[in-house]
Amino acid sequence: MHEMSLADGISRIIMAQAEEHGFSKVLTVRIEIGRLAHVDPDALAFCFGAVMKGTPAESAKLVIERADGLVWCLGCAEQVAINAWGDACPKCGSFDLKADGGDGMRILDLEVE
Numbered sequence: 001m002h003e004m005s006l007a008d009g010i011s012r013i014i015m016a017q018a019e020e021h022g023f024s025k026v027l028t029v030r031i032e033i034g035r036l037a038h039v040d041p042d043a044l045a046f047c048f049g050a051v052m053k054g055t056p057a058e059s060a061k062l063v064i065e066r067a068d069g070l071v072w073c074l075g076c077a078e079q080v081a082i083n084a085w086g087d088a089c090p091k092c093g094s095f096d097l098k099a100d101g102g103d104g105m106r107i108l109d110l111e112v113e
C-alpha cells in the first residue's frame, strides 16, 4: 500500500530526529501533502499509527495540511495551482499541465517533549 510506505518514510525521519535531538516523546507531527498527491489522509493516519507502535511517536497526533497543487502549464510557461488532476489551467484553460511539486509530501514540524 502506498500510504504504508509513506508512513514508513515519515517514521524513519522521526526516528533519525529523535536520535539526533534526544527527545523521548513526539506529541504532534505536522506534514504537508500536495493536493495532487494520490494519498488518502485517513489511510495515511491509520498506517502512521501502525508503524509508530513502540516508538517515541506511538501516541503522536498526525496533522495533515494540504498544499496547493502546483503544476507547470506549457501554454502559459509558468507555474499555476489546480485543485485536482483533470482541472484545466486557471489562466489559459489548457490541459497541457505537468506535475511541478504539487504532489509531494514533507514534514513541516514535530512537537516533542
Ligand SMILES: [Zn+2]
Pocket (backbone or CB within 6 Å): 073, 074, 075, 076, 077, 080, 089, 090, 091, 092, 093, 094
Ligand atoms: Zn496556462
